[in-house]
Amino acid sequence: MTDTPQFDRRALRDAFGSFMTGVTVVTCRDAAGQPLGFTANSFSSVSLDPPLLLVSIARSSANYAAFTGAGGFAVNILSEGQKDISNTFARPVEDRFASVYWKDSDNGSPLIGNVSAWFDCALHHCIEAGDHAILIGRVLGFAATPAPGLGYYRGSYFTPADTATRLATGPEVVVSAVIEQGGQVLLADDGTGGLTLPTARVGRDGVSATLAGLIAATGVEAAPGFIYSVYEDVARGHQHISFLCPATGGVAATGSYVDLDPKALEDVTDPAMRVLLERLAEESRVGNYGIYFGDQNSGQVALVAKGKTP
Template identity: 55%
Template sequence: MTDFDPRALRSAFGTFLTGVTVVTTHDKSGRPIGFTANSFSSVSLDPPLVSVCLANTSSNFNTFSEAAGFAVNILSEDQISVSNTFARPSQDRFSGVEWKPGPNGAPILAGVSAWFDCSVFKTVEAGDHLILIGRVEAFDHSIAPGLGYARGAYVTPAAEARALNRRAGVVVSALIERDGQILLLDDGNGGLTIPATEDMANGADTALAQLIAGCRIKAEPGFIYSVYQDKSRRQHISFLCQAEDGSPANGAFTQIVESTLMDVADPAICTMLERFARESRLGNFGIYYGDETSGRVKPLVRGS
């Protein structure tokens, strides 16, 4: 049995399961094969299990149904070409892609946001698809933002931020996460808050980059996590970002528990942090739309 830090694995699951994924393995001759997954989700943390769905009509069906293991590669936002390569028919999808064998043997693509190298735990026939359930034998993830796909188009964190450029009355904040903990700052009144700014002179993407730089920690801008309007009719946009190891210049990474929430004076931020803690445990994130007191959470679209 492979032992993992549950907090690190939960963080990897929760952060990346909504992105575009490429599933890989080797055929009987040792040749690497792969496809862009149309469904990927976590199944269990103990034991660590993930699942992907493979269409019965896929040219890879026999190979994957008989394979002893496979890897799930979560593509980063600059890997649109990789997604297209593995989504289209090709004699050798790996010819222009850098990869290496993972610890459990399956092909791991270079530059991905995260990967999970799995042994086959179980296969389940489900209508016109086969569900492959894999036991995670090894995994790794980076701070690179994932590539999303919704309504027939790719979605990236950079594009989301640029779409908000130069809007007046907008507050940009950063929910900076590492291993399930959030970077919290002193709000100046003895309480806690998250990095935020109203300086939108150069756009939301620049404002977010400056927030991260001000914390003096390496982190990548992520997807919009919450959108709401306060009583002053200011629009608040919060981005979920991933941080690397290192000590921030201000504040500290903190586990979101009840005692921590009691120190957060802003009720909207408190609610957002409470929601993050809950979704992090479930590994199923969404986007909040509403005002500072009520709204709805729309689940993120899973990879295609």
């Protein structure tokens, strides 16, 4: 038997993330009849005859026992306007169904409204595979609508409408706030179980207003800082600007502070953003800062005076 090579988990996750997928919410009812659901992009068709599909669920999931023990489940393929639903079902929310329109399928699994498509399934087979289980479902009923699906690629959502807009108008500007305090940086849930910097697209009010809004939304006290990096994310059509914003107080209303340490930063899903934070960790250690210019893969750092933040 061939030994399994030991890969860097972060690098392997990034490589898996280079495959563009759709976004689904998988649902069932537990033994007490309560509706359960989780966001997943590990969905695939398997067979037309018999009609089979598959999704996977982490063995560490709180819903693992319920889904592997249920007689069936439903797969809801989210439409392009349902990012909020994806985020809700990816986070530890007490009642994920409270703000979502849904109804029961003929077989009792929750079906979410206004999706691109849904599949109601009986559990055909459950296969344990490493740190996940593969749920193979036999399709008992389905429906599809004209609504375009919601996509996911390298840690970010994309939609057909977004893509068309970018082609027509060129790169959009995206701003991130690097809020740092005492060797830690403020990170938020990216909606898929990973971490991200507070980030927003720049609107009509401009970059400064967008940055100020990002900081205010976190609940912490931090002055809008200086540019720390400027890079073009060619794959997403973004011009990305990050600002280093030292925090002076306050309690985070969203997200939490994470150590500026490569191990602690492993769950940052955007590779370019993670490299940015790893650079900040090193520069904070030696007290020699710089400003990055380039794209999401390569560029150069222009150093500023030693001991001074840019």
